[in-house]
Amino acid sequence: MKIKKYANIEFEIEDSIAIITLNRPKSLNALSMDLIDELESILMEIEANKDIHVFIITGSNRTDGRPNFCAGADIKNREMNSSPSGEPLLHTIDALREFSAELVLQHQSRYNHVFTYLENMSTPSIAVVDGICTTGGLELILSCDLRIVGEAVEISDWHTKNLQVIGGAGATTRLPKLINASKAKEILWTGKIVRTNEAVDIGLANMQFSSKKLLEESKIIAKNIASMSPYAISASKAVVNKASEQSTQESIRFAQVWSALIAAQKEANNADLPKNPLEK
DSSP states (O other), X not given: OEEEEOSSEEEEEETTEEEEEEOOGGGTTOBOHHHHHHHHHHHHHHHHOTTOOEEEEEEOOOTTSOOEEEOOBOGGGSOTTOSOTTHHHHHHHHHHHHHHTTOOOOSSOHHHHHHHHHHHOSSOEEEEEOSXXXXXXXXXHHTSSEEEEETTOEEEOOHHHHHSSOOSSSHHHHHHHXXXXXXXXXXXXXXOOBOHHHHHHTTSSSEEEOTTTHHHHHHHHHHHHHTSOHHHHHHHHHHHHHHTTXXXXXXXXXXXXXXXXXXXXXXXXXXXXXXXXXXX
């Protein structure tokens, strides 16, 4: 087992599985800019490491030992009033110009940038969630491929309830794509807490386990995924993620291209290398 400790994250590699643990227990693992920077660096390392076939994102317990995932953005440490007058509006206008021109987005939040990278990684991700998971924490797990919850989980979005804004890193976009739109509005507009059974029932979580066995059982699922062909898993992820944006036939053709590429790669891997004509 290889373990790296960052200021805000613990990162370990166990065979072909990586585990990212948000580690700011005194702040309920709130997402500071330093943590986001560390997370981006770790995600890029995982994506570049072909020996890692799947990874888990979880959170360290509170200081009193109770389960916890993430309390959202660390508002206390954000310099909310440090921008020059007019800058936020200009930033938004520039972002709209980029979007309209179909350019690579430069003017977007750090949260959105990192969460979008997470969502689009070829390496599959599993959010292992227990205790508090709110607002930015919800946006983080929505960017993962699978979500497994413990018995003490409390999932919510308080952008509107507490901040009088809407989530800018995926809450209002990814949530209604994952569950039905009416239920998403209920969660976003009321600030209600979604607990274990409801999270599974509405499709927000894939499955649940007791808090004591949560990480252990999640590792078993991760090992099962890691034992499969990484080419097939990444291809399946690419096709499934695009399916809602394509017609049925477009999606099938996209899948056929991936299937043909994987078959060609397998054939190339199994083929005998041509004999060097200079060898005797």
